[in-house]
Amino acid sequence: MGVFASTDDPSSTGHEQVVFCQDRQTGLRAIIGIYSTALGPALGGTRFHPYASEEAALADVLDLSRGMAYKNALAGLDLGGGKAVIWGDPEQIKSEALLRAYGRFVESLNGRYYTACDVGTYVADMDQVARETRYVTGRSVEHGGAGDSSVLTAWGVFQGMRAAAEHVWGIPTLNGRRVGVAGLGKVGKHLTRHLLDDHAEVVATDIDPRARDWVRANHPQVELVDDAAALVAADLDVYAPCALGGALSDDTVPVLRAKVVAGAANNQLAHPGIEKLLADRGILYAPDYVVNAGGVIQVADEIEGFNFDRAKLRATKIYDTTRQILRLADEEGLPPAVAADRLAERRMAEVGRLRTIHLR
Numbered sequence: 001m002g003v004f005a006s007t008d009d010p011s012s013t014g015h016e017q018v019v020f021c022q023d024r025q026t027g028l029r030a031i032i033g034i035y036s037t038a039l040g041p042a043l044g045g046t047r048f049h050p051y052a053s054e055e056a057a058l059a060d061v062l063d064l065s066r067g068m069a070y071k072n073a074l075a076g077l078d079l080g081g082g083k084a085v086i087w088g089d090p091e092q093i094k095s096e097a098l099l100r101a102y103g104r105f106v107e108s109l110n111g112r113y114y115t116a117c118d119v120g121t122y123v124a125d126m127d128q129v130a131r132e133t134r135y136v137t138g139r140s141v142e143h144g145g146a147g148d149s150s151v152l153t154a155w156g157v158f159q160g161m162r163a164a165a166e167h168v169w170g171i172p173t174l175n176g177r178r179v180g181v182a183g184l185g186k187v188g189k190h191l192t193r194h195l196l197d198d199h200a201e202v203v204a205t206d207i208d209p210r211a212r213d214w215v216r217a218n219h220p221q222v223e224l225v226d227d228a229a230a231l232v233a234a235d236l237d238v239y240a241p242c243a244l245g246g247a248l249s250d251d252t253v254p255v256l257r258a259k260v261v262a263g264a265a266n267n268q269l270a271h272p273g274i275e276k277l278l279a280d281r282g283i284l285y286a287p288d289y290v291v292n293a294g295g296v297i298q299v300a301d302e303i304e305g306f307n308f309d310r311a312k313l314r315a316t317k318i319y320d321t322t323r324q325i326l327r328l329a330d331e332e333g334l335p336p337a338v339a340a341d342r343l344a345e346r347r348m349a350e351v352g353r354l355r356t357i358h359l360r
């Protein structure tokens, strides 16, 4: 989520539960963070990363699990927010036994936490984790999973972008707009296709020559620029960060020429306060965790037994949610990132409270 300053003190962050897991034989050291189960079991992926220290791993899981609670709330899911980190180099220590040991810890939470893929973990890993726990999504298609979540992530980003376009230009289309896509990876490629289908002009960049070759071969009408700095400074209507976090910073926002920012990358605001800088420059920012929720919608659908059409319908609603946030932001004179946080908090409080109605 947009404006959260990280802290490594769980007692001050409002998390429900933080679980440290260790299995010496396999080298597993994991931390599972459950921020909130107000709306249902906590869902969020497992990040496998060689953190510099246990403190760094803890700070990350606290931030990420809180972010998932907000994302899942605004995605309309009956799921709370959680996340896990495995501390170590996946290249060195990832093994069947380690993943299954981790799966047993997930199982021990009895359904309070559902895991999925994140940076450093893949569908094949979730298939291993699933040999020890029922509480796992993001599995391979052969195992009833949804497969690559970037399909609906890109669809949802496109819907959020349409809502932002409507807010600024009065019609929910990118037809005739110049859209800059930074990062032509799994999401960026699908997004480019949706934009071209909507008759937008696409300008793009990627540091990977294979991604640039893909564009030249498949969509020669897309204009390629050298790097993200050139894209930010280009004559754009919309900027879509689809690579790494921190795309909106003290360096990029002052030179950004686009009127709208809507993209897939997580944590686009480099630090709290950037959302105000964007608002001051008259740039409409569609909050990242709102518009990129298509992926979590896709994996969450697996819990019911995956149905692509149902999941796509839910991801299409990102258009309505983005509209609602942008309207609230205008009405209350707030940056959209703050308005989004308020709506998420409202849903967690209002729907979460219903559990206090005693049933038996």
Ligand SMILES: NC(=O)c1ccc[n+]([C@@H]2O[C@H](COP(=O)([O-])OP(=O)(O)OC[C@H]3O[C@@H](n4cnc5c(N)ncnc54)[C@H](O)[C@@H]3O)[C@@H](O)[C@H]2O)c1
Residues within 6 Å of the ligand: 148, 149, 150, 151, 153, 182, 183, 184, 185, 186, 187, 188, 205, 206, 207, 208, 211, 227, 228, 242, 243, 244, 245, 264, 265, 266, 292, 293, 295, 296
């Ligand atoms: N895949 C999903 O379902 C999903 C869901 C939610 C959020 N996201 C976020 O969206 C972003 C893209 O995800 P993805 O799955 O497409 O990842 P990916 O790794 O497939 O693609 C990222 C692309 O960005 C390029 N890139 C990296 N640094 C760059 C730079 N400085 N300038 C230009 N290009 C650069 C890479 O070469 C790569 O092609 C990530 O931030 C991810 O966390 C993805």
